[in-house]
Amino acid sequence: xxxxxxxxxxxxxxxxxxxxxxxxxxxxxxxxxxxxxxxxxxxxxxxxxxxxxxxxxxxxxxxxxxxxxxxxxxxxxxxxxxxxxxxxxxxxxxxxxxxxxxxxxxxxxxxxxxxxxxxxxxxxxxxxxxxxxxxxxxxxxxxxxxxxxxxxxxxxxxxxxxxxxxxxxxxxxxxxxxxxxxxxxxxxxxxxxxxxxxxxxxxxxxxxxxxxxxxxxxxxxxxxxxxxxxxxxxxxxxxxxxxxxxxxxxxxxxxxxxxxxxxxxxxxxxxxxxxxxxxxxxxxxxxxxxxxxxxxxxxxxxxxxxxxxxxxxxxxxxxxxxxxxxxxxxxxxxxxxxxxxxxxxxxxxxxxxxxxxxxxxxxxxxxxxxxxxxxxxxxxxxxxxxxxxxxxxxxxxxxxxxxxxxxxxxxxxxxxxxxxxxxxxxxxxxxx
Numbered sequence: 001x002x003x004x005x006x007x008x009x010x011x012x013x014x015x016x017x018x019x020x021x022x023x024x025x026x027x028x029x030x031x032x033x034x035x036x037x038x039x040x041x042x043x044x045x046x047x048x049x050x051x052x053x054x055x056x057x058x059x060x061x062x063x064x065x066x067x068x069x070x071x072x073x074x075x076x077x078x079x080x081x082x083x084x085x086x087x088x089x090x091x092x093x094x095x096x097x098x099x100x101x102x103x104x105x106x107x108x109x110x111x112x113x114x115x116x117x118x119x120x121x122x123x124x125x126x127x128x129x130x131x132x133x134x135x136x137x138x139x140x141x142x143x144x145x146x147x148x149x150x151x152x153x154x155x156x157x158x159x160x161x162x163x164x165x166x167x168x169x170x171x172x173x174x175x176x177x178x179x180x181x182x183x184x185x186x187x188x189x190x191x192x193x194x195x196x197x198x199x200x201x202x203x204x205x206x207x208x209x210x211x212x213x214x215x216x217x218x219x220x221x222x223x224x225x226x227x228x229x230x231x232x233x234x235x236x237x238x239x240x241x242x243x244x245x246x247x248x249x250x251x252x253x254x255x256x257x258x259x260x261x262x263x264x265x266x267x268x269x270x271x272x273x274x275x276x277x278x279x280x281x282x283x284x285x286x287x288x289x290x291x292x293x294x295x296x297x298x299x300x301x302x303x304x305x306x307x308x309x310x311x312x313x314x315x316x317x318x319x320x321x322x323x324x325x326x327x328x329x330x331x332x333x334x335x336x337x338x339x340x341x342x343x344x345x346x347x348x349x350x351x352x353x354x355x356x357x358x359x360x361x362x363x364x365x366x367x368x369x370x371x372x373x374x375x376x377x378x379x380x381x382x383x384x385x386x387x388x389x390x391x392x393x394x395x396x397x398x399x400x401x402x403x404x405x406x407x408x409x410x411x412x413x414x415x416x417x418x419x420x421x422x423x424x425x426x427x428x429x430x431x432x
Contacts (some may be wrong), residue, residue, distance in 0.1 A: 085282035
């Protein structure tokens with residue numbers, strides 16, 4: 001992150017801390033719990049990944065005909081991306097996987113699955129589906145392929161197919177099945193079941209004592225606990241993830257959200273995030289910092305963070321990964337609304353889910369096309385998703401259309417989801 005923005009944030013946060021009139025919510029977090037993770041100088045994960053990159057790169061140079069080394073190098077680049085958020089590593093991984101699949105004539109299911117996983121990360125879901133169907137036809141290790149086919153069909157909104165694949169690998173003692181059953185339950189709006197199955201998956205991960213499974217389950221169950229209003233449990237499990245990996249940016253972001261949304265301590269949340277974005281480069285972190293700064297009334301910081309996001313978006317390597325964020329950014333400022341509609345249409349084409357249709361309906365609504373927005377809501381959104389952000393958009397569209405009675409249950413649900421939506425949304429919801 002540019003040092004001038006660090007200085008700007010430090011000055012404004014100091015001012016806020018010395019003259020703060022925001023009343024905090026019930027205290028759950030303690031900076032003593034997580035401060036050590038914010039100042040971690042050594043990144044053991046990144047050190048290992050760097051060593052792996054050197055090792056496999058050298059092996060490939062020495063014996064360029066050994067294509068499996070390309071697969072190992074691709075895995076290393078994928079880990080780099082996970083650890084740093086730097087998009088170029090994901091693209092490097094794709095390049096190696098394309099080469100190894102070309103060499104094996106797209107007849108190796110393992111390499112096909114690896115390429116599909118890369119495309120999922122890039123939000124190229126249709127390309128991922130294409131390669132998974134090739135892997136399925138080849139027949140080797142079908143269960144692994146079918147698990148990923150469930151993932152992709154769920155992302156594409158092919159819910160009947162997703163459910164069908166889920167039934168093919170049912171096993172209540174299998175970590176992979178349990179996390180997918182949890183995800184399916186969440187999709188169906190059954191948060192209690194989603195938590196139950198994720199807790200079972202976490203127990204499997206802990207009994208296996210595999211750190212990567214434990215860390216994944218801790219951050220995911222922390223998210224679910226947050227959605228359910230069990231903030232103390234959410235916080236505890238984000239801390240558990242940091243115990244395993246002190247450089248887990250997502251866990252730090254989760255704690256920052258608790259500090260901001262639940263405890264109403266935006267200065268502390270911004271301090272946490274500022275340490276994260278010095279080494280982790282995912283653009284959506286800038287948007288979160290912009291939101292928090294706006295909540296604090298610090299427009300200069302908010303604009304600076306938005307500028308960082310916009311600069312990041314100039315990198316064409318992101319492709320369609322940030323379509324949702326771009327649509328919401330354009331519509332929130334009521335500018336580039338025609339472009340917002342175009343991006344939303346692309347997203348619907350890429351993955352015709354209720355959430356994608358929501359982006360299109362919201363873009364039409366903000367552009368003054370109420371009838372089009374209402375038609376999309378009734379045809380593709382209502383009763384098909386339970387995401388609070390989408391339900392808020394539906395409520396605003398209903399309000400404009402005079403559907404007052406339909407707003408009442410939505411408003412109740414939205415007020416119950418204020419933690420997930422964030423404190424900046426409370427006034428908007430109350431005005432519905």
